[in-house]
Amino acid sequence: MPPSPYHHGHLRQALVDAAEVAVRDGGPSALSLRDLARRVGVSHNAAYRHFAHRDDLVTEVALQAMAHLLDTMERRLARIRTEDPVLRARQRLAEVGRGYVEYALAEPGLFSLAFSSSSALAQAGDSADRDPYALLGRVLDELVDVGFLAPGARVGAEIVCWSGVHGFSELCVSGALGATTADDRDVALDRVLVAIDRSFAATSGAVVGPEDLRF
Incomplete structure (x- = not known):
């Protein structure tokens, strides 16, 4: 199931939800900030403002x-x-x-x-x-x-x-x-x-x- 569309002001949670879907579909190795930004529909720079490193997102998920x-x-x-x-x-x-x-x-x-x-x-x-x-x-x-x-x-x-x-x-x-x-x-x-x-x-x-x- 695709992640919920991104709504302004909720990008952090949208990225976490998209990451959960990615891991569910492809395992932990499927978690990539750039790919998640693309899924959610934002630039990778916007994603990095919430999660500076992949490990930060791994922790949240x-x-x-x-x-x-x-x-x-x-x-x-x-x-x-x-x-x-x-x-x-x-x-x-x-x-x-x-x-x-x-x-x-x-x-x-x-x-x-x-x-x-x-x-x-x-x-x-x-x-x-x-x-x-x-x-x-x-x-x-x-x-x-x-x-x-x-x-x-x-x-x-x-x-x-x-x-x-x-x-x-x-x-x-x-x-x-x-x-x-x-x-x-x-x-x-x-x-x-x-x-x-x-x-x-x-x-x-x-x-x-x-x-x-x-x-």
């Missing part, structure tokens, strides 16, 4: 991609209706993981761009309400609060979860799982999430019953 990723996670969390606090916390962690993979599959180019920009990651980290990593941290804190994850095991738990779902996402987007059917992929992802769930239960001696992390 990556931040927008992370905001979309966070929205995907939060939409999945909003569906949880379980009242049991322990099961609810466990389901919330699983849905954060599923939301991460869902976004990666829906927007592979933007997903790749989002985590290629150290500047965007740093800026997102400065604002907890726009940082997917901070959301993961809050959900892990909930697991500690309900007694499912031992406090001593909480340290570094973000890396355990992030590595699992990010690696799985990469395998699906550009690796060995790329040709897997959606049903088989869901089964494989469930195994990853259940393994993380069981490992966290072991830290506190929690008894994990037959509850399904799907709801």
